[in-house]
Amino acid sequence: MNETGRPQDFPLSNPRADRVRDVAKLAGRPARLKRGQFLAEGPQSVREALRLHQQRLAAGAPGVVHEVFASEACLDRFPEFDDLAAGTNARLATDDVLAAMADTVNPQGIIAVCGFVDVSLEEVLDAGPRLIAVLCQVRDPGNAGTVLRAADAAGADAVVLTGSSVDIYNPKAVRSTAGSLFHLPVVLGADIDEVAAACRTRGIGLLAADGYGDLNLDVLQDENAARRMAVSGTGSAYALENPTAWLFGNEAQGLSEVELALADHRVAVPVYGAAESLNLGTAATVCLYASARSQQGRAPASG
Amino acid sequence: MNETGRPQDFPLSNPRADRVRDVAKLAGRPARLKRGQFLAEGPQSVREALRLHQQRLAAGAPGVVHEVFASEACLDRFPEFDDLAAGTNARLATDDVLAAMADTVNPQGIIAVCGFVDVSLEEVLDAGPRLIAVLCQVRDPGNAGTVLRAADAAGADAVVLTGSSVDIYNPKAVRSTAGSLFHLPVVLGADIDEVAAACRTRGIGLLAADGYGDLNLDVLQDENAARRMAVSGTGSAYALENPTAWLFGNEAQGLSEVELALADHRVAVPVYGAAESLNLGTAATVCLYASARSQQGRAPASG
Numbered sequence: 001m002n003e004t005g006r007p008q009d010f011p012l013s014n015p016r017a018d019r020v021r022d023v024a025k026l027a028g029r030p031a032r033l034k035r036g037q038f039l040a041e042g043p044q045s046v047r048e049a050l051r052l053h054q055q056r057l058a059a060g061a062p063g064v065v066h067e068v069f070a071s072e073a074c075l076d077r078f079p080e081f082d083d084l085a086a087g088t089n090a091r092l093a094t095d096d097v098l099a100a101m102a103d104t105v106n107p108q109g110i111i112a113v114c115g116f117v118d119v120s121l122e123e124v125l126d127a128g129p130r131l132i133a134v135l136c137q138v139r140d141p142g143n144a145g146t147v148l149r150a151a152d153a154a155g156a157d158a159v160v161l162t163g164s165s166v167d168i169y170n171p172k173a174v175r176s177t178a179g180s181l182f183h184l185p186v187v188l189g190a191d192i193d194e195v196a197a198a199c200r201t202r203g204i205g206l207l208a209a210d211g212y213g214d215l216n217l218d219v220l221q222d223e224n225a226a227r228r229m230a231v232s233g234t235g236s237a238y239a240l241e242n243p244t245a246w247l248f249g250n251e252a253q254g255l256s257e258v259e260l261a262l263a264d265h266r267v268a269v270p271v272y273g274a275a276e277s278l279n280l281g282t283a284a285t286v287c288l289y290a291s292a293r294s295q296q297g298r299a300p301a302s303g
Numbered sequence: 304m305n306e307t308g309r310p311q312d313f314p315l316s317n318p319r320a321d322r323v324r325d326v327a328k329l330a331g332r333p334a335r336l337k338r339g340q341f342l343a344e345g346p347q348s349v350r351e352a353l354r355l356h357q358q359r360l361a362a363g364a365p366g367v368v369h370e371v372f373a374s375e376a377c378l379d380r381f382p383e384f385d386d387l388a389a390g391t392n393a394r395l396a397t398d399d400v401l402a403a404m405a406d407t408v409n410p411q412g413i414i415a416v417c418g419f420v421d422v423s424l425e426e427v428l429d430a431g432p433r434l435i436a437v438l439c440q441v442r443d444p445g446n447a448g449t450v451l452r453a454a455d456a457a458g459a460d461a462v463v464l465t466g467s468s469v470d471i472y473n474p475k476a477v478r479s480t481a482g483s484l485f486h487l488p489v490v491l492g493a494d495i496d497e498v499a500a501a502c503r504t505r506g507i508g509l510l511a512a513d514g515y516g517d518l519n520l521d522v523l524q525d526e527n528a529a530r531r532m533a534v535s536g537t538g539s540a541y542a543l544e545n546p547t548a549w550l551f552g553n554e555a556q557g558l559s560e561v562e563l564a565l566a567d568h569r570v571a572v573p574v575y576g577a578a579e580s581l582n583l584g585t586a587a588t589v590c591l592y593a594s595a596r597s598q599q600g601r602a603p604a605s606g
Contacts, residue, residue: 044579150585155575176582183577218596225528272458272595274486276347279479282453282588285581289589292575293521 006075006082011092015100023069023113027103027171037066038169040112040182041102043078046070048179049112050084057087064182067113069093069101074109081110103171116169117181118188121160125198127185129157131291132204132245133284136192136259137164143251144168145176146281152180154288155296160187160195160245195245196262204243206263208255209287211277213266217290220267224294238265240294246287251280309378309385314395318403326372326404326416330474340369341472343415343485344405346381349373351482352415353387360390367485370416372396372404377412384413406474419472420484421491424463428501430488432460434594435507435548436587439495439562440467446554447471448479449584455483457591458599463490463498463548498548499565507546509566511558512590514580516569520593523570527597541568543597549590554583 012020025031026039040049046068053065068081068090075081075092098107124132133151138144144166151159161168168174168188174181199206215237223236247263249255260266269278269286278286315323328334329342343352349371356366371384371393378384378395401410427435436454441447447469454462464471471477471491477484502509518540526539550566552558563569572581572589581589 146582146585149578149582152576152578153572153574153581153585178579178582180576180578221596222528225525226532229529229532229534231532231534269456271456272599273455273483275452275455275483276481278456278588279449279452279481279584281582282449282456282585285585285588286592293524296575 006085007090007092009092011072011094012069012097013094015096017097020097020100023067023101023111026113029167029170032167032169036116037113038116038174039101039103039171040114040174041104041110041171042108042175043074043081043110044179045174045177045181046110046112047078047080047084048182049114050081050088052117052182053088054084062115063088064114064117065112066115067091069098069111071095071098071109077109104175117186118168119185121187121190121195121198124158124160124185124187125202127157129204130243130295131156131288132158132160132199133288134160134162134190134192134195134245134247135165136162136247136255137250138248138280139166140251141166141170141173142176143280145173145178145181147248147284148177148186149180150281150285151288152177152183154285154292156184156288156292158185158187160190162192162195163189192247192259192262199245202243204245205238205265206245206247207238207287208247208260208263208266209249209269209283210255210260210266211268211271213268215265215267217267217269217287221290221294238267240291244291246284246291248280248284248287309388310393310395312395314375314397315372315400316397318399320400323400323403326370326414329416330406332470332473335470335472339419340416341419341477342404342406342474343417343477344407344413344474345411345478346377346384346413347482348477348480348484349413349415350381350383350387351485352417353384353391355420355485356391357387365418366391367417367420368415369418370394372401372414374398374401374412380412407478420489421471422488424490424493424498424501427461427463427488427490428505430460432507433546433598434459434591435461435463435502436591437463437465437493437495437498437548437550438468439465439550439558440553441551441583442469443554444469444473444476445479446583448476448481448484450551450587451480451489452483453584453588454591455480455486457588457595459487459591459595461488461490463493465495465498466492495550495562495565502548505546507548508541508568509548509550510541510590511550511563511566511569512552512572512586513558513563513569514571514574516571518568518570519573520570520590521573524593524597541570543594547594549587549594551583551587551590
């Protein structure tokens with residue numbers, strides 16, 4: 001390793017080496033749990049992992065990236081990795097080795113072994129969050145990752161997954177987050193009763209996203225807009241600008257009766273056409289964006 | 304077949320029969336193009352296909368469902384199929400046969416062979432549409448289906464796919480629409496220049512969804528809300544309540560420069576957090592819902 005972070009030694013070239021197999025095993029949950037590690041694959045995920053890693057080191061905290069494996073071609077194509085990977089345990093590897101390590105067919109030339117990044121519910125709540133997404137029994141890794149990415153885009157302060165949800169460190173879930181897993185705090189294995197009680201104690205409203213909800217998200221948005229524009233007569237069943245935790249349910253069954261009962265209100269995303277419903281990722285995006293817009297009070301910079 | 308639609312004969316039981324293989328071949332594009340047919344799998348898709356079929360027959364138009372294959376258990380579980388399938392070419396089949404026919408591992412007991420449902424661009428435009436989603440070079444079947452479902456939920460009048468986009472009759476795309484493929488007109492193989500010219504002729508605004516757009520979707524929504532609430536001083540670069548065609552680009556590259564140049568405006572979904580962007584399905588949902596809300600002027604019934 002030279003000081004720019006570009007590894008100088010010969011590339012790893014044996015796809016059947018123990019070291020390669022050890023990395024590949026992180027596609028499975030038992031190896032992840034045993035070692036407290038997971039895979040970030042592809043330039044976007046690895047870049048965001050390394051950025052978080054460098055931020056943490058700069059703050060005197062432990063890093064998150066344990067190892068990086070990259071092809072020479074990838075490093076030529078994305079020269080920023082020379083700086084980003086400086087000081088990390090980085091190795092060159094052949095495409096065959098990267099393919100053997102990766103869960104994807106095409107890892108795009110770079111893989112990082114990362115340490116778990118999840119935090120405790122207390123840590124999230126102590127920071128005074130204004131917008132939280134809570135995933136209850138979400139089973140599909142792509143859906144969980146998509147909601148996490150949308151929560152990041154909406155500027156949410158955290159994502160909480162209940163204990164019965166999919167493992168967010170599943171490679172497909174990590175890919176679906178498109179790097180957002182390294183952007184905002186994630187709480188895993190949460191107990192929904194504890195989440196609800198803790199939010200209530202701290203004055204965070206609990207909204208259940210529910211197609212059969214009695215409140216209409218568009219009405220809440222209109223009422224918020226009217227308040228922002230100081231139009232009179234704008235009472236509201238729920239003020240979207242308040243600190244809010246949104247509960248999102250299982251993709252097939254939605255929220256259970258027990259989960260619904262924990263919420264302050266059940267809010268429906270209106271359906272203007274003939275569709276029965278929106279899918280989980282799109283419904284969550286609409287809800288989180290509605291809160292974000294209402295909380296910001298004005299439009300942010302576009303990006 | 305009795306008059307309630309429940310087939311009375313013995314179930315098809317040989318998964319290697321020619322008839323079963325013929326249905327299974329519809330998972331591939333060559334067979335679909337040759338026969339003008341595609342597969343709808345699972346109760347939700349088949350239900351919506353049959354509803355459209357019966358609506359068309361009632362209107363004196365040709366139906367869309369050519370054959371239905373279902374297990375006895377599925378018909379017991381969803382008794383509405385007895386009425387919906389009345390008068391169609393329906394056959395009982397064993398689970399083995401259904402599994403052999405299906406593209407999914409688990410077809411949930413019912414499969415329909417449907418005729419193509421796409422329509423011409425002229426037919427769509429002659430109906431005076433107010434909201435259209437145009438997919439340009441979208442490659443992933445799940446993304447295309449998700450956008451179609453979101454367009455349906457937002458009450459869009461049509462979805463247009465350009466010639467270089469994924470085949471919407473791909474089984475994964477059909478599944479992702481969750482039945483919405485049978486709810487609103489879909490145009491396939493469109494030429495983007497022709498779409499743009501035709502929209503312009505008819506006074507339909509063209510908005511390009513683009514992370515680097517100069518207009519901010521939230522600003523446009525706020526300006527629309529202000530007009531609806533009759534707040535003064537609310538000029539706007541683009542009035543979201545106008546008839547609009549949204550252009551959505553390829554999931555990896557976004558819209559090409561050529562496609563962007565065809566639009567009246569480039570509009571960014573704002574990113575409040577650290578995410579680089581939203582994924583295609585969620586970005587399209589936010590854009591289409593913003594138009595739908597602005598065009599309706601008030602909130603619809605929730606559903």
